[in-house]
Amino acid sequence: MRRQYVPNMPTLCETRWSHKYKSIRIFHKNIPTIYEALENLSKEGNTSTRKSAFQLQSAMQRPVFLVCATIIGKYSNILEPVANILQSKSLDLLNCTDHVNTISSLIKEHRENVDDTAKGIMFEVNEIADQLNITIAAPRTSKTQTHRTNTPANSTDEYFKRSIIIPYLDSLIMSLGLRFSETNLPAYSILQLHPYHMLQISSQQMKSRVQTISAFYEIEGLEYEIELWRKLWVDKGLTYDVLKDIDLIDCYKECSAYFPSVKTCLAISLAQPCTTSSVERSFSTLRRVKTWLRATMATERLSGLCLLSIHRKMAHDRKEELQMKVLEKFAEDKRRIVLL
Known part of the structure; x- marks a missing residue:
C-alpha cells in the first residue's frame, strides 16, 4: 500500500546511516504527497489502516513535526555524501576529514548567524504548511509547566529558533567535534605513510606527523625509518596516478624486515575500521541463518x-x-x- 501511494519513499533503515539520511531527505521532499496519501488512507481501507493513518496524519499537522523534519532534512543533505564516502571500499580518509571540517565550519557559521538560518528554515516550513493548510503557531505558555519548558519568545519564529534550531545546531557541532576531534588525528595521520600522500608533503611536515604517531602508539624508531621509507618510494619514480592506485595492503607487503615500525603502523591502519559499516552489513547474515529451524536457539x-x-x-x-x-x-x- 505504501508503494501504491508513495512509490519513491524508502523505508527508514535503523542499521545503515547512509540509508537513514536518504530516507529522511526523501521524506522531507515528499511531505505534501505523504500527507495526502495518509488523508486518503484515513478514509478508506480497514479499521486498523484508517486508525494508523489518522494518527500519523495528526502527527504531521503539528508545527513541531514540520520544523524538525525540515531542519533534519536540510542537514541530512549535507551529511549523506560523507556517510556514503565513509562506507565506500576506496576511501580517502584524509580528504574526507578535510571535508568534514569544512562542513563543521559551515554549521558553525549557521550557528553564529542563527537569525538568518532560522529565517530560511521557517520560510521553508511555512511553504510546506501552506500546502497542507496548516497554521504554524507556537504552543501556549503557562505559569507552571511540567511536560515541557516555557521557552520565552516574542514570535513564532523566535520560539522555534530557541527551542529547536539552536539546540539542534549545537548538538550537531558537538557530535562532529567528538567524532573528528584532535585526539583522532594520529589515526588519520597514519595514512600519510601511503606513498601517494607522503610524497605530496615536505620531509619536515612528515617528520612532525610521524612524531605524533610515534608518541600516540608508542612505536620506537619510526622517525628514523620514515626517511628511508620515503627514499624507497622516491627512487621508484612512479607517477602520482600510479601511486594513487596502490592499496594500503600493497604498501604493507612492500615493507621488508628493514621497516618494522612502518609495518606496525600500516597494520594498525588496516585493522581499524573508519565506520561500523562492516558490522551494519552483518545484519543481513541473519536472513540466511535465522530460519524457523533456528528460531529457538x-x-x-x-x-x-x-x-x-x-x-x-x-x-x-x-x-x-x-x-x-x-x-x-x-x-x-x-x-x-x-x-x-
Missing part, C-alpha cells in the same frame, strides 16, 4: 552461526579441525533426549 549459539556464515571461507579451510572440535564438545555434554 539461544543468542550465543545464533551469534556463532552468524560468525560461521560470515567467515565461511575460513571455516571451510579448517573444516576437519572444526568438525573434530564440534564432535568433542558434543561428546562432553550429557544427552538430554532419552531414547526408548
Whole structure:
C-alpha cells in the first residue's frame, strides 16, 4: 500500500546511516504527497489502516513535526555524501576529514548567524504548511509547566529558533567535534605513510606527523625509518596516478624486515575500521541463518552461526579441525533426549 501511494519513499533503515539520511531527505521532499496519501488512507481501507493513518496524519499537522523534519532534512543533505564516502571500499580518509571540517565550519557559521538560518528554515516550513493548510503557531505558555519548558519568545519564529534550531545546531557541532576531534588525528595521520600522500608533503611536515604517531602508539624508531621509507618510494619514480592506485595492503607487503615500525603502523591502519559499516552489513547474515529451524536457539549459539556464515571461507579451510572440535564438545555434554 505504501508503494501504491508513495512509490519513491524508502523505508527508514535503523542499521545503515547512509540509508537513514536518504530516507529522511526523501521524506522531507515528499511531505505534501505523504500527507495526502495518509488523508486518503484515513478514509478508506480497514479499521486498523484508517486508525494508523489518522494518527500519523495528526502527527504531521503539528508545527513541531514540520520544523524538525525540515531542519533534519536540510542537514541530512549535507551529511549523506560523507556517510556514503565513509562506507565506500576506496576511501580517502584524509580528504574526507578535510571535508568534514569544512562542513563543521559551515554549521558553525549557521550557528553564529542563527537569525538568518532560522529565517530560511521557517520560510521553508511555512511553504510546506501552506500546502497542507496548516497554521504554524507556537504552543501556549503557562505559569507552571511540567511536560515541557516555557521557552520565552516574542514570535513564532523566535520560539522555534530557541527551542529547536539552536539546540539542534549545537548538538550537531558537538557530535562532529567528538567524532573528528584532535585526539583522532594520529589515526588519520597514519595514512600519510601511503606513498601517494607522503610524497605530496615536505620531509619536515612528515617528520612532525610521524612524531605524533610515534608518541600516540608508542612505536620506537619510526622517525628514523620514515626517511628511508620515503627514499624507497622516491627512487621508484612512479607517477602520482600510479601511486594513487596502490592499496594500503600493497604498501604493507612492500615493507621488508628493514621497516618494522612502518609495518606496525600500516597494520594498525588496516585493522581499524573508519565506520561500523562492516558490522551494519552483518545484519543481513541473519536472513540466511535465522530460519524457523533456528528460531529457538539461544543468542550465543545464533551469534556463532552468524560468525560461521560470515567467515565461511575460513571455516571451510579448517573444516576437519572444526568438525573434530564440534564432535568433542558434543561428546562432553550429557544427552538430554532419552531414547526408548
